[in-house]
Amino acid sequence: MNNNFFTIILFLFFSFSVSAEQWEWLLEEQAQAAVKLTSDTKSLLKYCKPCRGKPIELEVRQISMIKMRDGSYRFMLNGVPQDLAYLYYFTEGRWLNIAMALGLKTDGLDKVITK
Numbered sequence: 400m401n402n403n404f405f406t407i408i409l410f411l412f413f414s415f416s417v418s419a420e421q422w423e424w425l426l427e428e429q430a431q432a433a434v435k436l437t438s439d440t441k442s443l444l445k446y447c448k449p450c451r452g453k454p455i456e457l458e459v460r461q462i463s464m465i466k467m468r469d470g471s472y473r474f475m476l477n478g479v480p481q482d483l484a485y486l487y488y489f490t491e492g493r494w495l496n497i498a499m500a501l502g503l504k505t506d507g508l509d510k511v512i513t514k
Contacts, residue, residue, distance in 0.1 A: 421484035421505055422498045423473065429483075430464035430472035432501050437462050437488050443476060444487040444494050449507045454487075454494075484508060 425433070437443065437459070446454040463475045473480040484505045487494035499510045 420482055422503050423480060423482040424467075424469075424471040425464075425474065425483070427464075427466075427472050429501060429503065430474055433474045433483055433497055434462055434464050436497060436500060440488050442489070443497075444489070444512070445481070445485055446487060446512060447485045448509060454512065487512060 422429075440459055440462075442459055443457050444454050445457055446452060457476065460477045461475070465473050465475055465480070467473060474483055474486075475481070476486070483498040483501070483503065484496070485508075486497045488497055488500070489495075494512045496505065496508055496510050496512075498505050499508070
């Protein structure tokens with residue numbers, strides 16, 4: 400077979416999997432801003448539009464951040480690392496994407512969703 404064919408197949412494979420993680424690895428300032436933005440919330444909405452998932456409302460018991468060995472930071476919800484691109488917080492009667500609210504570029508997501 401042609402090498403170009405394999406190149407195209409690999410490109411397509413990786414282009415679909417790239418959307419899985421967008422803002423899980425953060426700079427310290429980004430993680431701090433996310434914690435500050437969500438510190439008073441009682442629940443967050445987890446929704447991965449590229450995955451064709453359904454929105455799931457998560458009760459907030461603890462929000463924090465953790466520094467990883469590689470020097471990056473993670474946003475932690477109830478002790479579990481989360482990707483900010485797929486989390487929404489409720490404000491002024493609507494669910495807003497946390498990553499977008501912090502000015503982080505995302506792909507294939509909605510800034511506002513209604514549940």
